[in-house]
Amino acid sequence: MAEAQWYVVHTYSGYENKVKANIEKSIQNLHLEDQILDVQVPMQNVAEVKNGQKKNVQKKLFPGYVLLHMIMNDETWYVVRNTRGVTGFVGPESKPVPLTDAEMAPLGISEEVQLDYEVGDTVRVSSGAWEETVGVIRSINQGKSTVTIGVEMFGRETAVEISVLDIRKM
Numbered sequence: 001m002a003e004a005q006w007y008v009v010h011t012y013s014g015y016e017n018k019v020k021a022n023i024e025k026s027i028q029n030l031h032l033e034d035q036i037l038d039v040q041v042p043m044q045n046v047a048e049v050k051n052g053q054k055k056n057v058q059k060k061l062f063p064g065y066v067l068l069h070m071i072m073n074d075e076t077w078y079v080v081r082n083t084r085g086v087t088g089f090v091g092p093e094s095k096p097v098p099l100t101d102a103e104m105a106p107l108g109i110s111e112e113v114q115l116d117y118e119v120g121d122t123v124r125v126s127s128g129a130w131e132e133t134v135g136v137i138r139s140i141n142q143g144k145s146t147v148t149i150g151v152e153m154f155g156r157e158t159a160v161e162i163s164v165l166d167i168r169k170m
Contacts (some may be wrong), residue, residue: 117141
């Protein structure tokens with residue numbers, strides 16, 4: 001069976017959430033839960049100042065686009081392509097091109113990664129500003145793939161958030 005990958009669908013501007021809802025409804029109605037795994041409209045927090053008041057609002061990261069984590073086959077292509085509001089897949093001549101892991105990383109959307117670290121493990125930082133620092137894991141953020149370690153600094157323990165890619169077990 002083919003592996004699920006992330007694809008980008010172009011939509012009418014302003015219809016991203018409606019397209020997401022329509023695709024999710026089609027997934028349920030046609031029982032495609034095992035083929036179309038996730039539908040995302042990437043959002044970002046933006047600080048806006050209106051009438052002298054600062055507010056944090058959610059804005060679409062890519063207006064006019066929806067991301068789909070799916071197994072590409074004739075059935076899933078047809079369902080997505082014929083969803084109201086979808087103008088087509090992103091790719092040459094409407095041939096869907098999956099996003100690479102490098103393209104997905106900055107979006108903060110990734111596969112759930114199983115971490116082989118536990119709270120209380122002693123680790124050494126292998127790169128970055130804290131390189132060669134030894135610390136004890138205090139908490140794990142599975143979603144961001146980071147750990148907070150306790151590092152001795154100026155005679156006190158200080159919490160430092162480090163990517164799991166930058167640490168090694170001792």
